[in-house]
Amino acid sequence: MIQIQFYSLLRMLLKQERIELPAIEGETVAQLLARLQKQLSTPFLHKLLDDDGSMHAGTIILVNRHNIHHLEGLQTHLNDNDVVAMFPPGAGG
Amino acid sequence: MTADRYARQVLHWGKENQQKIADAVVMIAGLGGLGATVSQLLVRAGAGKLYLVDDGIVDWPDLNRQLLYGEGDIGREKLPLAKERLSAINSTTEISLIEGRIDKNFFMPNDLHAVADCLDNYSSRFLLDELTPEGVFLVHGGLEGDHGQVLTLQSGQSQPMSEIFAGACQPEGSIPVTPDNVVVVAGLMVNELFAILFGQPKLLNRCLVVSLADFHMAFLDV
Numbered sequence: 001m002i003q004i005q006f007y008s009l010l011r012m013l014l015k016q017e018r019i020e021l022p023a024i025e026g027e028t029v030a031q032l033l034a035r036l037q038k039q040l041s042t043p044f045l046h047k048l049l050d051d052d053g054s055m056h057a058g059t060i061i062l063v064n065r066h067n068i069h070h071l072e073g074l075q076t077h078l079n080d081n082d083v084v085a086m087f088p089p090g091a092g093g
Numbered sequence: 094m095t096a097d098r099y100a101r102q103v104l105h106w107g108k109e110n111q112q113k114i115a116d117a118v119v120m121i122a123g124l125g126g127l128g129a130t131v132s133q134l135l136v137r138a139g140a141g142k143l144y145l146v147d148d149g150i151v152d153w154p155d156l157n158r159q160l161l162y163g164e165g166d167i168g169r170e171k172l173p174l175a176k177e178r179l180s181a182i183n184s185t186t187e188i189s190l191i192e193g194r195i196d197k198n199f200f201m202p203n204d205l206h207a208v209a210d211c212l213d214n215y216s217s218r219f220l221l222d223e224l225t226p227e228g229v230f231l232v233h234g235g236l237e238g239d240h241g242q243v244l245t246l247q248s249g250q251s252q253p254m255s256e257i258f259a260g261a262c263q264p265e266g267s268i269p270v271t272p273d274n275v276v277v278v279a280g281l282m283v284n285e286l287f288a289i290l291f292g293q294p295k296l297l298n299r300c301l302v303v304s305l306a307d308f309h310m311a312f313l314d315v
Binding site for chain 1 (some may be wrong): 126237242314
């Protein structure tokens with residue numbers, strides 16, 4: 001299984017903190033997000049991705065604690081038992 | 094009378110921990126919403142020495158949340174004002190002022206136990222983290238609207254902040270910030286600073302994500 005955790009505004013939008021989906025061999029983060037959107041009744045990808053499928057600035061996605069910016073971005077491959085966390089950190093002080 | 098100043102908190106954390114606060118040296122980077130409250134709480138608790146870093150002047154949009162300043166301070170530099178106000182609260186805390194911004198040329202003090210990231214933009218935060226001496230704890234706070242986060246990193250041990258928050262957005266223009274959220278996040282930062290000084294950080298490599306919209310808190314391990 002892959003555990004997906006939602007924080008802050010995404011948690012409120014989706015009305016849940018986490019969801020588990022069966023792992024699919026070779027699946028990328030982008031493919032997982034598309035699968036997740038199909039499963040959930042609330043559209044959320046527009047909060048994360050531009051029309052061309054690239055990531056908005058704002059929300060960070062961590063796979064096993066590591067920001068996908070430093071992995072292979074949305075093309076990062078996932079494995080069974082991975083934890084994917086999505087979080088839009090506040091910038092102000 | 095002055096011996097009674099800390100009587101109520103010593104009942105909670107004891108004399109030994111009070112001494113740890115008295116021995117503490119903490120740098121507050123940024124004297125805006127977070128920094129004004131973090132510095133005030135540390136001084137009230139009896140912190141030994143604070144370094145304050147800022148280069149701003151007080152403006153009207155600051156007054157909703159920057160608790161050290163008032164209407165009569167508009168146009169004045171925050172740094173000397175903060176020292177004046179903090180010293181009036183507790184004259185036993187040594188306060189050292191560092192005027193300027195966090196940039197590549199910033200000279201970090203070498204006697205720090207902890208750094209409080211009370212800045213308002215990620216590029217300065219990343220530099221602050223990079224400049225923090227090895228082994229020193231950095232407590233990050235950030236907020237926007239009715240959500241925020243607190244995270245502790247230890248230089249040399251934790252992932253760099255620039256890696257954790259890569260892709261974090263610095264919105265164009267003013268960021269929405271309310272007085273209640275600022276005080277909540279600042280209070281959590283100070284609670285964590287105390288925990289660090291007492292030798293038991295609670296948020297090391299663990300981001301506490303706070304939402305005032307529904308009073309929700311959650312941990313995000315990083």
